[in-house]
Amino acid sequence: MEARISLITLGVRDMARATAFYESLGLARAEGPDGVVAFDLLGQTLGLFDLEKLAEDIGVPVDSLGHGGLTLAHNVPSRAEVDALMRLAEDAGATVLKPPQEVFWGGYHGYFADPEGHIWEIAHNPFSPLRSTDGAFRWQGYPGD
CATH class of the missing domain: 3.10.180.10 (2,3-Dihydroxybiphenyl 1,2-Dioxygenase, domain 1)
Structure with a gap:
C-alpha cells in the first residue's frame, strides 16, 4: 500500500447544510456523481455522502458508524x-x-x-x-x- 489517503468521506445527515458549511470555509466544490459532494484538496478529495446510504454501501447498520475517535x-x-x-x-x-x-x-x-x-x-x-x-x-x- 502506498503512503497516502486519496479520499476522505464524511457521512452526513443533512447534505445541504454540510455542503454549505464547507463551501463557506472556502472549499471549491468539484463535479461528482449524484448523491456525492466532493471538494478537491491538496492531493486528496473530501467527500460528503448521505449517512444512511454510506451505511448501506458498507453493509452495516447506520448506528454502527458513530463518530469514534x-x-x-x-x-x-x-x-x-x-x-x-x-x-x-x-x-x-x-x-x-x-x-x-x-x-x-x-x-x-x-x-x-x-x-x-x-x-x-x-x-x-x-x-x-x-x-x-x-x-x-x-x-x-x-x-x-
Missing part, C-alpha cells in the same frame, strides 16, 4: 491563520470545542465540530513547516525547502 487536521503556516480559520468555521456554523491555544508540544491549535459533528483540528506546527510551493504538510516538514 477520529479527527481531521488542517495545518496552516501561522498562529494568526489558526485564529482566523477558527473564527471562519464558527461563523459558518461550527461548534468550537477547544479555542485556539498553545499546546504542550510547542505548537498552537484549536478544535471545532462541523454541523454534523465531525471534528477538525486547526493547527500551526512550527516543527513541521508547510512546503513553500504549495502548502503541503509532512511530519517534520520539508528539509531544504
Whole structure:
C-alpha cells in the first residue's frame, strides 16, 4: 500500500447544510456523481455522502458508524491563520470545542465540530513547516525547502 489517503468521506445527515458549511470555509466544490459532494484538496478529495446510504454501501447498520475517535487536521503556516480559520468555521456554523491555544508540544491549535459533528483540528506546527510551493504538510516538514 502506498503512503497516502486519496479520499476522505464524511457521512452526513443533512447534505445541504454540510455542503454549505464547507463551501463557506472556502472549499471549491468539484463535479461528482449524484448523491456525492466532493471538494478537491491538496492531493486528496473530501467527500460528503448521505449517512444512511454510506451505511448501506458498507453493509452495516447506520448506528454502527458513530463518530469514534477520529479527527481531521488542517495545518496552516501561522498562529494568526489558526485564529482566523477558527473564527471562519464558527461563523459558518461550527461548534468550537477547544479555542485556539498553545499546546504542550510547542505548537498552537484549536478544535471545532462541523454541523454534523465531525471534528477538525486547526493547527500551526512550527516543527513541521508547510512546503513553500504549495502548502503541503509532512511530519517534520520539508528539509531544504
